[in-house]
Amino acid sequence: MLVWIVVGIATVVVAVSAMVLGDYPLTPAQIGEVLLGGGTRPEQYVVLQVRLPRLLMALLAGAALGVAGALLQGMLRNPLASPDLLGISGGSTVAAVYALLVLGITGPALAAIAFGGGLVASLLLLAAARGQAAGLRLILAGIGVSFLSASIVGFLMTRVQLQQTQSALVWLTGTLSSTPWWQVIVLALTWVLALPVLAVLSRRLPVAVLGADTAVGLGVRPGVVRILVILVAVLLTAVTCAFIGPISFIALCAPAIARPLVAHGSLAIGPSALVGALLLCASDLVAQFAIPGVAVPAGIVTGALGAVFLLWLLATSKGRAL
Amino acid sequence: MTDQTREGVQLAASQLSVHELVAGYPGRRVIDGLDLEIAAGRVTMIIGANACGKSTLLGALARLRAPISGRIELGGEDIARIPRTEYARQVGLLPQHPIAPEGLTVAELVSRGRHPHRGLFARWSARDTAIVDQAMERTGMTALAERPVGDLSGGQRQRAWIAMALAQDPSILLLDEPTTFLDLSHQLDLLELLRTLNREQGTTIVVVLHDLNLAARFADDLIVMAEGRVIAHGAPVDVLTAETIAEAFALESIVISDPLTHTPLVIPKPGGSHTSADAG
Numbered sequence A: 001m002l003v004w005i006v007v008g009i010a011t012v013v014v015a016v017s018a019m020v021l022g023d024y025p026l027t028p029a030q031i032g033e034v035l036l037g038g039g040t041r042p043e044q045y046v047v048l049q050v051r052l053p054r055l056l057m058a059l060l061a062g063a064a065l066g067v068a069g070a071l072l073q074g075m076l077r078n079p080l081a082s083p084d085l086l087g088i089s090g091g092s093t094v095a096a097v098y099a100l101l102v103l104g105i106t107g108p109a110l111a112a113i114a115f116g117g118g119l120v121a122s123l124l125l126l127a128a129a130r131g132q133a134a135g136l137r138l139i140l141a142g143i144g145v146s147f148l149s150a151s152i153v154g155f156l157m158t159r160v161q162l163q164q165t166q167s168a169l170v171w172l173t174g175t176l177s178s179t180p181w182w183q184v185i186v187l188a189l190t191w192v193l194a195l196p197v198l199a200v201l202s203r204r205l206p207v208a209v210l211g212a213d214t215a216v217g218l219g220v221r222p223g224v225v226r227i228l229v230i231l232v233a234v235l236l237t238a239v240t241c242a243f244i245g246p247i248s249f250i251a252l253c254a255p256a257i258a259r260p261l262v263a264h265g266s267l268a269i270g271p272s273a274l275v276g277a278l279l280l281c282a283s284d285l286v287a288q289f290a291i292p293g294v295a296v297p298a299g300i301v302t303g304a305l306g307a308v309f310l311l312w313l314l315a316t317s318k319g320r321a322l
Numbered sequence B: 001m002t003d004q005t006r007e008g009v010q011l012a013a014s015q016l017s018v019h020e021l022v023a024g025y026p027g028r029r030v031i032d033g034l035d036l037e038i039a040a041g042r043v044t045m046i047i048g049a050n051a052c053g054k055s056t057l058l059g060a061l062a063r064l065r066a067p068i069s070g071r072i073e074l075g076g077e078d079i080a081r082i083p084r085t086e087y088a089r090q091v092g093l094l095p096q097h098p099i100a101p102e103g104l105t106v107a108e109l110v111s112r113g114r115h116p117h118r119g120l121f122a123r124w125s126a127r128d129t130a131i132v133d134q135a136m137e138r139t140g141m142t143a144l145a146e147r148p149v150g151d152l153s154g155g156q157r158q159r160a161w162i163a164m165a166l167a168q169d170p171s172i173l174l175l176d177e178p179t180t181f182l183d184l185s186h187q188l189d190l191l192e193l194l195r196t197l198n199r200e201q202g203t204t205i206v207v208v209l210h211d212l213n214l215a216a217r218f219a220d221d222l223i224v225m226a227e228g229r230v231i232a233h234g235a236p237v238d239v240l241t242a243e244t245i246a247e248a249f250a251l252e253s254i255v256i257s258d259p260l261t262h263t264p265l266v267i268p269k270p271g272g273s274h275t276s277a278d279a280g
Helices: A002-020 A028-035 A041-076 A088-101 A108-128 A134-159 A162-173 A181-208 A212-217 A222-244 A250-262 A269-289 A298-315 A317-321 B003-011 B054-061 B084-090 B106-112 B126-138 B154-168 B184-201 B212-218 B242-249
Strands: B016-025 B028-038 B043-048 B069-074 B091-094 B172-176 B204-208 B221-226 B229-234 B251-257 B264-273
Touching: A002 A028, A002 A041, A002 A250, A002 A269, A028 A041, A041 A181, A041 A222, A041 A250, A041 A269, A088 A108, A088 A134, A088 A162, A088 A222, A108 A134, A108 A181, A108 A222, A134 A162, A162 A298, A181 A212, A181 A222, A181 A269, A212 A222, A212 B091, A250 A269, A250 A298, A269 A298, B016 B054, B028 B054, B028 B229, B043 B054, B043 B184, B043 B212, B043 B242, B054 B172, B054 B204, B084 B091, B091 B154, B106 B126, B106 B154, B126 B154, B154 B184, B172 B184, B184 B204, B184 B212, B212 B264, B221 B242, B229 B242, B242 B251
Parallel strands: B043 B204, B043 B221, B091 B172, B172 B204
Antiparallel strands: B016 B028, B016 B069, B221 B229, B251 B264
């Protein structure tokens, strides 16, 4: 319990910092005033148009990735499973890079195409998810899709002009800068869609992971659970990926941090959401302010932190869980 | 456990009956036209050679796979028409290879047995806690409640799974070779536990078992299967004869009375096996 209070407080601290810090420093009191409808024009612009949507995007997207990772890792009983590994982000990336570089598409249309790419990749996953050896086949299919998309992206990047690759690279690393409100709203609506399914899964997935026969004995159809898990994970990942790019490692790390905190072997779906939100928000903060004057995309920080975390996990006793 | 639900369970008179069952896999009928009644409130054990269809039968009773044809009834109602959750409240299953995810504690595992009794939005109740505690106590798992299932010994692990099945509180409990991988004293322990559950709670117990002599010792009713058919069904002392064993296992044996329990004791004759090396 105590540990969750700490995580909760840390999230609030990070969120407040994200609102306060920046080229136009504000006090919490000023921010409160703006949120209540007051403040000067510049203050209103910075708070309402720049920092608040960016913060909300970081929280919603981090939570989405955390949940997608927790669901997939739980279902596949593999702590290395994540939307990146399963090729969901890969499908989105190929579609987005193609649209960006070859078709010259940006804005909402780009997001829609990235989402479509994620869906196509997930159709492959769903096809692989049938039958008894579903777990292993899913992971193998996912790895295949990941490699395929990496090579397609590499091919596309070598075929275009240098300056064009710049914008694609920023998207590819994953960034939260200049998040428009409509993206926040679409992601929030995605959450509204996902929540009822998550409510059902939070009851059935813990039963389904006890093995197909045990699940049937307890009145749960494992095949249905599997499809629901993939659908929700794809929905949350593909929408997130479409807006902020394939942010790496959050989906892998958030459940890996949350599960030991829960401690009794539960799937930690809710805790993973909280940890994911905290991780992405903190990473974005570090990305903006760690190097004075140089803001880097958040994906670089999550990748660097994630890699260190993974090594630490392997090196310590907690690594037993891997 | 309130009086009401206990009464409800008994009213269901949960007798399983199998009618002209055809079951198996696409292209292979493991069971072809089987009729069977499993008496309520008794310990029934199913024995037979490998691939005789005993696990397929248990799977059909547990609704793991729909029958190719024929039907199974629970208290006179076709089980295919009973909603899955409702069926799970009455019939529990301990499969041969259940999976405990990494780090899962005994208490958490046992509490998952409550799944079929919980409404979609119903919160965990004091009654759920009481039943889970009771299930762990009956199986001697209370002291191990916070230990990860993966860290337990084979015997303890199997008890943890039985505790989960008890938390499910079914009136019929199906078990597929629950003593595999256990040493003899833990096998006896486990079968003793199942019989105690049957005697004290009236739970109908149906077990697929490999060991003939243990089956004879602990079963009220013995079902002997061969090639997808029931070749004998009844009290162990009536069913377990040298002829039946020869037919079911292609094995020459003599059957004597166990000097301690007076149940049949099968003693294979030296060199009495007529199965070829690759069969089975």
